[in-house]
Amino acid sequence: MSTTSPVPEPTPEDISRGLAEIERHLSASAPTAPVLRGEVEPAGEPVSGETRRVQRLRAEVAEAHQLARLQDDDAPLMVDTPKVRKRRKAANEAARLHALAQDPAMRAWQAARMRRVLVTAGMVSLALALGWSTAGVQSFAADGAPQWSPGWLFAWFVEPFMSLALLVVVGARAYLGTRGTPLNHPKLVRIEYLFLGLTLGMNAWPHLPGVADDFTVSRLVLHVLGPIVAVAVVTALPIILAAFSDLDHAGRGGLTGLTYGANADDPVRETGPDVTALVERARTLIATGELPPHPSAYRLQRSLRCGMDDARAVRDALADLP
Template sequence: MNAHVPFPEPSDEDLENAVAELEQYVAGRAPAAPPAPAPTPPADTRRVRELRAEVAEAHALLDLQADAAPLLVDTDRVRRSRKRAAEAARLHALAQDPAARAWQAARVRLVLTVVALTALVGALAWSTTGVHHTLTLGMVERTAAWWGAWAVEPVISAVLLVVVGARAFLAARGRVLRHRHLTVVEYGALGVTLTLNVWPYLPWQVERFDPMQLLAHAVGPLIAVGAVAVLPIIWTAFAELDHGLPTGLAAAPYPALTPASYSGNAAATAPAGDGLTGRLAARARDLIAAGELPADPSANRLRTALGCGMDTAREVRDALRGGAS
């Protein structure tokens, strides 16, 4: 017969311990759980992106504005101003050069001469119509005499232009052309031209005197008189200008001088008395005796007439006045 061995009933404490050990055993044998995923940050909105870009741009601008290099760079306007200022300075310096001053004076003299001669020719052309009208009063038109009347004023004007041109040219060479016969011819031609222009409009020639008609036909001869009077004066003044050219003789003024009698600066090397100054003074006295120079010529006139430098011309002037040995 089988005998049953009695086992004691487990207590509650034993059951709890067994369950705990079981859970610990299962937990140790179970696979590791995967880590929890990290939370996803919220996406940037459009305003956030724009503000972030604006802040970054501001920081970059502050860094760049702290650099003064752009302020040191010349702008196009500054460069143009610098260029104009440099050009003005060079032109001013060039204007002080004796050769440039002489060239400028020659150009101005040419312009004034052309203007004056243009006015003279225009005035004489206007005068031609007035002279033709006076000469052909009561004359049959298109006859030989009528056509010939057109040539009267041009012939008178040609003689007048010869005198004016000779005076002006010689004045530019330092010699004023004065002669009683030339003065008579000059103003006689102008007087004849003026008379032929205004004769039909004089008070005793017309029933109703019109001063404006008289003035209109006197304009041509009056302008011609003005041009004839001012041209020699202007040319003489230009000829007496001192441009500050270097002293010294460019060529022997007359055959008695040879190249061995002077070098680069005649005023500094020429001896007084019987030397270069003495020979030039003798030549000046001959020109004074011939009427080509005034009794007391200026240094400019002597420089032009003798072809010497200004310093030498001053020595010759002093020698003529008895101020040099």
């Protein structure tokens, strides 16, 4: 007959040791918490016993450290945004256009284009004004002839052949003016005003007080409107073209400075070579009829584009010349 030895009762140390072994076994076999989207996986091996909350906090701290290091880099601030690039491009274009506008060749091209536009507009306005007066001239030239009679038909050609002759003179002066050679011969000027005077007279005569059966101011104004516009265009166009020919595209223009001569007894006194050239130019303008024989200093200043002192010197020089 066998006897069994009694099982010893576990001590508290044995119980603590067993619980520790069970805890290590559970920690080693527990599944790792998945990393959520947007979270940074913590660096290094997870410490045994960490919960999911601790691991998420560790990932958040690691992400904050990385963001703090990246925020110290100013490279993103130095990159131009699309709006900044657009503004810089516009500013650069404006600066280049301004520099181009100061170029003498560009200024000459702009002046030539504007002069061409003005000449074209003036000639079209002149042609329309003369066309407007055709009916009035036809009524004057027909002199009550029956409609569709030879006299009535030929009366329609009076204004066109006068207008063509006038346009020949005005066109020649305009073209030469654009080439820097103003044509201001007194005979041509008288021819222009002769044709314009005839057109004005033939339009206005049948509608003048005492001639018209039923006089009205509005009818008279309507019939003289075309000739008046033609006179204005013919008078203004040469002056405009002369101003264009005197443009200084290099930007060196301005009033002529005061000049003084050493000999006060000289006819061109208190002058220099520039004023001597102004005197010669004034004599040329007088010969062509653009200036009167004895122009005033103010008229000389406007025509020669010089200072008032030089204009007075030129006036005095012209008065002393034979």
